[in-house]
Each structure stands twice: as structure tokens, then as C-alpha cells.
Amino acid sequence: MEMNTPKKTLREAIRNRRLTTSFAVLATLSVGILAGSVLTRTVSGKEVQAVDSSDARPITIPSPVTLSNGFSQIVKQVGPAVVNINTESLPKESTTKTPRKRGQITPNPGQGDDDSQQKQGDMQDFFNRFFGGQGGQGGGDDDSDGGGDRRALGSGFIVDSRGYIITNNHVVDKADRIFVKLSSDPDGGPGDEGHPAKVIGVDKDTDIAVIKIDTKEPLPTIKLGNSDGAQVGDWVLALGSPFSLSKTVTAGIVSAKNRSIDEPGPNGAAQSQFQKFIQTDAAINPGNSGGPLVDMAGQVIGMNTAIYTQSMGSQGVGFAMPSNVIASVYNMLIGPEHKVIRGSIGIQFQPAISSAVQRMYGFESGVMVSTVTPGAGAAKAGLQPNDIIVSIEGRKIKDGDDLVADISARKVGSVVKLGYLRDGKQSTANVTIGDRAKLYANLNSGDDSDNDAKQEPDAGQGKLGITVSAVPSPLATKLGLKGGVVVTSVRPGSFADDISLGKGLIITAINKKPVTDEASYRAIVAGLKSGEDVVFVVRFPNDSSRGNSFLGGTLP
Incomplete structure (x- = not known):
């Protein structure tokens, strides 16, 4: 026991010595850090003041240099003819209020044609959604039965020195008051809206409007070019007043031509056959609507009309109405009847x-x-x-x-x-x-019918993937049919599914052979062979005004 005591004491001494050393190191570091902080604060200001900068040379601003920038030259040329348009819609009393989904484009049940009916209301909502105003205001909505004035913002461009201006119909649609601010007008405060304007004429099919302001002096104008000459990849500039920021210019290229942007109906027809756009990646935002899209010759090749967006801002996909269409419509709108006749x-x-x-x-x-x-x-x-x-x-x-x-x-x-x-x-x-x-003013779009027919197996289940039954007599009478069969079911992934031969369609012929009843249908289908082209003549049961449609493909 006595011999172990010195060892224990020695071990404790070593441990105590290690702890003492560690604490000493930590204390030294802490003092160093604190001292460094104190010294830094103490010395930094004095050291800067003591620096000699007598050899520093002042920066001088050079004389303005005009660079060889074609964009700036074009903007100087066309900018004065671009205007800011503000509209005001006064509150109106409404006895009936039909709820509408803003931004929704409803497919048109009509056929594509040289005269197909267009449901412009929902397309107009689409334009209003993206260009009607700031923060969801304005946009031509007329479903308010109370509240304050509704205001909207857009752009336009002067094409006649006497005050004639081209813009989008959705910019001025349903507006009670229209004001135009010229590029030369000062940026005023509240109450300084600009020059009062009146509508000369509008064309909803192309979303084009012509307005006019009275002026004592000739106004600067912009020239329309030939949009057929624009090529994919050409440089273009978009001018307008996005988000109330007047005199804004963005640059891009022609991304595509002859682009349709509205959703097609069940038969593949677009809602408006007169809206074929130039697509561009030049930034277009709410408020740009109605402004010009100009080429490197300083000529208008399109009018900024719509954007594809998921954020209410530019995503590089904008659409402009071609100048050739604009010129044709403008010439009719300024005529004696102030309307477009097609x-x-x-x-x-x-x-x-x-x-x-x-x-x-x-x-x-x-x-x-x-x-x-x-x-x-x-x-x-x-x-x-x-x-x-x-x-x-x-x-x-x-x-x-x-x-x-x-x-x-x-x-x-x-x-x-x-x-x-x-x-x-x-x-x-x-x-x-x-x-x-x-x-087509009095064309009847037809009404829905109950065509729930009894489903029975038939010869087309294996080859086509459908079942059919006889056309109900009331439906046949309504459509003026003497025969045919109605599709009662479609197997997903089948040949019929691939060519969009849907449930409810009425088959009246297959490969030019008339389908008079279920027996004739089965006989025709039985003769179909793999690798053969198969074409169906069909009718839509919910639209008596629509004629034959043709669906076809190669049978697998």
C-alpha cells in the first residue's frame, strides 16, 4: 500500500499538469482573439486616415460615343410613334350575372371552315387574363355589379399622322373611356391620363382595333412592313408599356410563323381561323399588348397580342398578329362601314x-x-x-x-x-x-341528345377495339340519318382509341362502304386486314349542324 502511493501521486500530477497546460493555451488564444479585435478596431480608422492618396487619379467621364448599334437606331426611328393606352370601365348595374372562368379557352364544337362560328368570349377572357391590366384589374371584364372604376393598360402605334392608332381589341373592349399618352407627353400624376380617344372600328376575329385621337399637329408614324418576308431567326424588337413602364424595348428573334395558340375543338379545329401568329422570344408582358413588333428595317411586322405563361410574366413565348393581316383589317375598319366583311x-x-x-x-x-x-x-x-x-x-x-x-x-x-x-x-x-x-348569323349549334345505347359485343372488338349498337330513332331523325351505328365503348390503347374514334360517335361508312345497320358494319369489319388503311365517316350526335367528319389510320 505504501509503495502505490507515490505512483498515484505522480499520475495525478501529470493529469493536473496537462489540464493546466490546456487551460493556458485556451487562455492565450482567447487573449489573442480579443486583443486582435481590439487592436483592429483601434488601428483601422487611424490607419485609413493616415494613407496618402495624393497619387490617385480622379475618374473622368468621356465624351458620348455613338456605337454601331442597329437596335438603338431603330428605336430612335420608331419609338416616337408608340403610345401608351389607358382605359376606364365605369361600374354598371347588372340584373343577371353569368359566372365565367377567366383565362379558360372553351373548345369550339363547330367545324373548321371558311365560315365556322367562333366563340370569342372565352378567347377574349384569355387575352384579358394576360393583358387586361395590372394586378388582375381591368381587362374588359364586364361582370362587376359594383365597386369602383376598372382600369386597364395597353399599347398601340400611330399609322396615320392625323391620329389613327392601331391596337388590340381586347385593350379597348368594353371600355367607357380611352386615353392615349404620346411618347412626347410628360409623365404626369393622377388625373393626367392623356388624350381622349374614340373607337373607329374593331374586329374580334383578329383582335384588332383602330382608335383615333384629335391632334392639331401631325403625329409621328410607323410604317407597316410585309410580314411574309419575316424569316424564323430574324432579329425583332418589341415596344410598349409593360407593367406601366412606358417606352420599354425588348429584343429577340422570330421563333416561328403561322402559329395557332387557341385550343382546338374535338375535331381539331382552332377556335379562330383568322388568328395565325408570329411567335417571338422578345420579352412581352402585360401592358405590351397592342405594341409593335418591328424588324431590322424599322418596319412593323406584327402586333404584340398574347403570351404563353404560367407566371403572368414573359417566358420567352410571345405571339404577334402579322402585319399583312393588320393592314387588311385596318383598311376595312377605316372604311365607311367601319367593319370587316369576309x-x-x-x-x-x-x-x-x-x-x-x-x-x-x-x-x-x-x-x-x-x-x-x-x-x-x-x-x-x-x-x-x-x-x-x-x-x-x-x-x-x-x-x-x-x-x-x-x-x-x-x-x-x-x-x-x-x-x-x-x-x-x-x-x-x-x-x-x-x-x-x-x-352564319342564325346557324344553330344544335343541342345535346341522350344517346346512351345498349352495349353489345360485335365484330369490331378485336380488330378495332370498339363495340357498337343501332342508332336510336330520335337521334337518327335529328341528324337526318337513314342508317349507321353508334360507338358504345372504346378499349384504351386500341386502334379506334389511337385515331380518336370516341364513344358516342356515329359511324355511317367505312372505306367508302355505307354502314346501314349492325349487320353491314360487322360484314365490313370482317373483311378488314392488318396493314390496310381504314377510314371512318362519322357524325357527332350533339351537333346537328355539323356534317361528316373523317377519321382514319393504318390497321395494325
């Missing part, structure tokens, strides 16, 4: 037809007629459903857009020579152009 031959057609349908009916390009309006030019000239219009005045027609553009631009009362195919034989007809608006 020609029509009184037909409807299916705009999107598969290659299988073209092979089956023996044509490469053209328009297959679905319905013919009684009393219109086409009907009087003898055109019938299933005729294929292939030429206008000897010129081949590429597609429905080509037909619409040609016919709508012709003068009402004029006669046009159409070439068409019927049962594979070439024929011609002289068709008188009518007024599209008048021809």
Missing part, C-alpha cells in the same frame, strides 16, 4: 385529315366538304358533302387555311371558279361569294 361560300370542312383518309379518297391536298349551307353559294353551285375542293381559279389548294384565306379576302358578290373531286372524278363549279357574317 367572303364565304357556305361550307364546313374538317381541317385535320390523316394521310390514310387522303389515300382512301385519292387526293394529296385539298379540302373535304363536311356540310353545305342551304341557300349559300356552294349549295347553289351544286357542291355536296364529301366533295373535295382542290383548286381556286386553277390554283391548287394546300389545306383549309389556304381556302379560308383566299375566300375570305374576296369581295362579296364576286364569282370564283372551284375545282373539286367527286367519286374520283374532276369537276368545276362557279360559286358566288357571300357575306360570312350574314350567312
Whole structure:
């Protein structure tokens, strides 16, 4: 026991010595840190004051240098003709209030045609959603039955020194007061809205409006160019007043041409056949609407109209109405009637037809007629459903857009020579152009019918993936059918599903063979072979005004 005592004492001494050393090191570090902080605070200010900067040279601002920048030269040239447009909608009493979903585009149940009906209300809501005003205000909504004034903001450009200005219809739509601020006007405070303006004319189909302000002095103008000359990849500038920031310029390129932006209907038809846009990645934001899109020649090739966005801001996908369309509409709006008159031959057609349908009916390009309006030019000239219009005045027609553009631009009362195919034989007809608006003012879009038919297995389940049944008598009478079968179910992933042959559609023919009943349907289907083109002629049960539609594909 006595011999262990010194060892224990020695061990404790070593441990105590280690602890003492550690504490000493920590204390030294702490003192160093504190001293460093104190010294730094104490010395830094005095040291800076003591620095000699007598050898420092002052910065001098050089004389202005004009760089070889084409953008700035174009802005100087066209900027004075770009205006800011403010609108005010006064509160109105409303006895009925129909709820609407803002920004929603409802598919049009009508056929694509040279005269198809357009439901502009929801498209207008779409434009209002993105360009109507700041913070959700304005935008032409007329569903308010109380509250304060509603204000909206947009842009425009002067094309006539006497005060004629082009902008979007959705900028001035439903506005009670319109004010224009010129680029030369000072930025005033509240109450300094600008020059009062009046509407000369509007065209909802293209979302174009012409307004005018009174002026004592000639105003600076901007020149419209030929939008057909614009090429994908060309530089362009967008001018306007995004988010109330007037005189804003953004740069980009032409991203695409002939772009449709509205959702297609069930048959693939766009809601408005007269809205084919130039797409650009030049930043376009709320308030830019109605401003010009100019090329490197300083000419307007488009009018900023809409954007694709998920954030209410620019995501590099903007759309401008081509200047060639603007010029044509403007010339009609400033005319005595202040409205756009478009020609029509009184037909409807299916705009999107598969290659299988073209092979089956023996044509490469053209328009297959679905319905013919009684009393219109086409009907009087003898055109019938299933005729294929292939030429206008000897010129081949590429597609429905080509037909619409040609016919709508012709003068009402004029006669046009159409070439068409019927049962594979070439024929011609002289068709008188009518007024599209008048021809289709009273078209009935049809109403829904109860077509829930009893589902029974049939020969098409294996090959086509569908079941069918007889067309109910009331529905057949409503559609004027003497036969046919109605699709009662569609197997997901089947051939029918792939070509959009949906439940409820009525099959009236397969590969040019009439389907009169279930027996004839089964007989035709039984003869179909893998690798063969199969084309269905169908009718839509909820639209009696719509004629034949054609769906087809190659049977797997």
C-alpha cells in the first residue's frame, strides 16, 4: 500500500499538469482573439486616415460615343410613334350575372371552315387574363355589379399622322373611356391620363382595333412592313408599356410563323381561323399588348397580342398578329362601314385529315366538304358533302387555311371558279361569294341528345377495339340519318382509341362502304386486314349542324 502511493501521486500530477497546460493555451488564444479585435478596431480608422492618396487619379467621364448599334437606331426611328393606352370601365348595374372562368379557352364544337362560328368570349377572357391590366384589374371584364372604376393598360402605334392608332381589341373592349399618352407627353400624376380617344372600328376575329385621337399637329408614324418576308431567326424588337413602364424595348428573334395558340375543338379545329401568329422570344408582358413588333428595317411586322405563361410574366413565348393581316383589317375598319366583311361560300370542312383518309379518297391536298349551307353559294353551285375542293381559279389548294384565306379576302358578290373531286372524278363549279357574317348569323349549334345505347359485343372488338349498337330513332331523325351505328365503348390503347374514334360517335361508312345497320358494319369489319388503311365517316350526335367528319389510320 505504501509503495502505490507515490505512483498515484505522480499520475495525478501529470493529469493536473496537462489540464493546466490546456487551460493556458485556451487562455492565450482567447487573449489573442480579443486583443486582435481590439487592436483592429483601434488601428483601422487611424490607419485609413493616415494613407496618402495624393497619387490617385480622379475618374473622368468621356465624351458620348455613338456605337454601331442597329437596335438603338431603330428605336430612335420608331419609338416616337408608340403610345401608351389607358382605359376606364365605369361600374354598371347588372340584373343577371353569368359566372365565367377567366383565362379558360372553351373548345369550339363547330367545324373548321371558311365560315365556322367562333366563340370569342372565352378567347377574349384569355387575352384579358394576360393583358387586361395590372394586378388582375381591368381587362374588359364586364361582370362587376359594383365597386369602383376598372382600369386597364395597353399599347398601340400611330399609322396615320392625323391620329389613327392601331391596337388590340381586347385593350379597348368594353371600355367607357380611352386615353392615349404620346411618347412626347410628360409623365404626369393622377388625373393626367392623356388624350381622349374614340373607337373607329374593331374586329374580334383578329383582335384588332383602330382608335383615333384629335391632334392639331401631325403625329409621328410607323410604317407597316410585309410580314411574309419575316424569316424564323430574324432579329425583332418589341415596344410598349409593360407593367406601366412606358417606352420599354425588348429584343429577340422570330421563333416561328403561322402559329395557332387557341385550343382546338374535338375535331381539331382552332377556335379562330383568322388568328395565325408570329411567335417571338422578345420579352412581352402585360401592358405590351397592342405594341409593335418591328424588324431590322424599322418596319412593323406584327402586333404584340398574347403570351404563353404560367407566371403572368414573359417566358420567352410571345405571339404577334402579322402585319399583312393588320393592314387588311385596318383598311376595312377605316372604311365607311367601319367593319370587316369576309367572303364565304357556305361550307364546313374538317381541317385535320390523316394521310390514310387522303389515300382512301385519292387526293394529296385539298379540302373535304363536311356540310353545305342551304341557300349559300356552294349549295347553289351544286357542291355536296364529301366533295373535295382542290383548286381556286386553277390554283391548287394546300389545306383549309389556304381556302379560308383566299375566300375570305374576296369581295362579296364576286364569282370564283372551284375545282373539286367527286367519286374520283374532276369537276368545276362557279360559286358566288357571300357575306360570312350574314350567312352564319342564325346557324344553330344544335343541342345535346341522350344517346346512351345498349352495349353489345360485335365484330369490331378485336380488330378495332370498339363495340357498337343501332342508332336510336330520335337521334337518327335529328341528324337526318337513314342508317349507321353508334360507338358504345372504346378499349384504351386500341386502334379506334389511337385515331380518336370516341364513344358516342356515329359511324355511317367505312372505306367508302355505307354502314346501314349492325349487320353491314360487322360484314365490313370482317373483311378488314392488318396493314390496310381504314377510314371512318362519322357524325357527332350533339351537333346537328355539323356534317361528316373523317377519321382514319393504318390497321395494325
